[in-house]
Amino acid sequence: MTPATTFAGQKLALFGLGGSGLATLRSLIAGGADVLAWDDNAGSRDRARDLGITVTDLGEADWSGFSALVLAPGVPLTHPEPHWTVARAREAGIEIIGDIEIFCRERAALAPQAPFVAITGTNGKSTTTALTAHLLRHAGRDVQMGGNIGTAILSLAPPADARIHVIELSSFQIDLTPSLKPGIGILLNLTPDHLDRHGTMENYAAIKERLVANADLAVIGVDDASCAAIAERRGPERIRIHVEGHGAAQGDFVCAGSAVRGPDGAVIAEVSGIPSLLGDHNLQNTAASVAAAIRLGLTREAIAAGLRSFPGLAHRMEPLRRIGRVAFVNDSKATNADSTEKALLAFRDIHWIVGGKAKEGGIEPLAPLFGRVAQAYLIGASSDAFAATLEGRLPFTVCGTLEAATAAAAAAARASGTEAPVVLLSPACASYDQFPNFEVRGDRFRALVAALPEDADA
Numbered sequence: 001m002t003p004a005t006t007f008a009g010q011k012l013a014l015f016g017l018g019g020s021g022l023a024t025l026r027s028l029i030a031g032g033a034d035v036l037a038w039d040d041n042a043g044s045r046d047r048a049r050d051l052g053i054t055v056t057d058l059g060e061a062d063w064s065g066f067s068a069l070v071l072a073p074g075v076p077l078t079h080p081e082p083h084w085t086v087a088r089a090r091e092a093g094i095e096i097i098g099d100i101e102i103f104c105r106e107r108a109a110l111a112p113q114a115p116f117v118a119i120t121g122t123n124g125k126s127t128t129t130a131l132t133a134h135l136l137r138h139a140g141r142d143v144q145m146g147g148n149i150g151t152a153i154l155s156l157a158p159p160a161d162a163r164i165h166v167i168e169l170s171s172f173q174i175d176l177t178p179s180l181k182p183g184i185g186i187l188l189n190l191t192p193d194h195l196d197r198h199g200t201m202e203n204y205a206a207i208k209e210r211l212v213a214n215a216d217l218a219v220i221g222v223d224d225a226s227c228a229a230i231a232e233r234r235g236p237e238r239i240r241i242h243v244e245g246h247g248a249a250q251g252d253f254v255c256a257g258s259a260v261r262g263p264d265g266a267v268i269a270e271v272s273g274i275p276s277l278l279g280d281h282n283l284q285n286t287a288a289s290v291a292a293a294i295r296l297g298l299t300r301e302a303i304a305a306g307l308r309s310f311p312g313l314a315h316r317m318e319p320l321r322r323i324g325r326v327a328f329v330n331d332s333k334a335t336n337a338d339s340t341e342k343a344l345l346a347f348r349d350i351h352w353i354v355g356g357k358a359k360e361g362g363i364e365p366l367a368p369l370f371g372r373v374a375q376a377y378l379i380g381a382s383s384d385a386f387a388a389t390l391e392g393r394l395p396f397t398v399c400g401t402l403e404a405a406t407a408a409a410a411a412a413a414r415a416s417g418t419e420a421p422v423v424l425l426s427p428a429c430a431s432y433d434q435f436p437n438f439e440v441r442g443d444r445f446r447a448l449v450a451a452l453p454e455d456a457d458a
Helices: 019-030 040-049 084-092 099-108 124-140 171-175 203-211 225-233 280-297 301-310 337-347 364-372 383-390 403-416 437-448
Strands: 013-015 034-038 068-071 095-097 115-122 142-147 165-170 185-189 217-221 238-241 252-256 259-261 265-268 320-322 326-330 348-353 373-379 396-400 422-425
Touching: 013 019, 013 040, 013 084, 013 265, 019 034, 019 099, 034 203, 068 171, 084 095, 084 099, 099 165, 099 171, 115 124, 115 203, 124 142, 124 185, 124 280, 124 301, 124 383, 124 437, 165 259, 171 203, 185 203, 203 217, 203 225, 217 225, 217 373, 252 280, 259 280, 265 280, 265 301, 280 301, 280 337, 320 437, 326 403, 326 437, 348 403, 364 373, 364 383, 373 383, 373 403, 396 403, 403 422, 422 437
Parallel strands: 013 034, 013 068, 068 095, 115 165, 115 185, 142 165, 185 217, 217 238, 238 252, 326 422, 348 373, 348 422, 373 396
Antiparallel strands: 252 259, 259 265, 320 326
């Protein structure tokens, strides 16, 4: 844990008692802060009380004595409208921050030169975070990985000069981190996402830009217009990553085929034959991770060894099982169309389980890839909308639940008679209509696939 010593003696309001909220509360108390904590959800309050945490209704509190509101990243800051605690904090004239900001202040106080790699983007950030951490660990470095992936940042060991923090950041977390200044900031890509929370694409991009704006080194994928513009505004301490290489300039990283070429034009990474890094999108992720690893002193030999041993990321194009000819792949982490596009491009003869809480635009952007899909199996709240999109263009079955969809897809794939059918869970949707998060959704799919009987005739 990282005790929040920079808030010692201060009185704080904390809202949100989920996983990161509880970790933040423990950190603040360990650092000597006086914290009044609350959550609108009665179940969250009860769970906190069961852990011995005192819960105080912030709606009845005197906000004039607070020095800050510590807000969980899932709580609306601006859109569709500010949460009531945000309004109270603004009325009281106090700052509104999150757990990443607390970490940044601890780093500035304890070890301002401690290596800090911060990673964001609409897609690929979890794979890039996991890969970067793996490369560094494989080379024998002391690495702490967390943030928006896995462990809450304040549950990690504190900053130290020889300790590297590799942290995934969502736009929600960045928005609550005014002093964000990583040693290495990675921005992979930007496509419309979370616009219900940010209002416009321009707002969303501006928040993401903060991660690289003050980084000592900015690593930016430039194959979309928003990121290309951000790279142009960034100073000379930057590395631009081109997936196709069009418009690449001296000093850029270029991804082509299965290789990443560095600023000198030489091949610095090769992913051919590495099943955990299939697809052009993973070549971009690899390039960003390699750029960070080189900056932190790894040799090309160490990087190559680390790439070969990378196990991949759970819930992201994760091979689960093969039953006869049928492969089952868990891509539950694909929560928007752009992410699902990468999975559809990686396979053919797909029995596609899709649906949930739809993002803006739905699955219409995937229409050019419908020819790779044998049949779709619709689940969740998006079923009616997705059925309308697919009508007359692609065979589909409205299944409703993941359980029904998995059974139907497995049976159809087995009966298809084709050479290598794939049952792919790649929802292109958030999970919140039926599951708490994409991990729970993916775990449920994994369990369903594990329970399927073997079929010698498949």
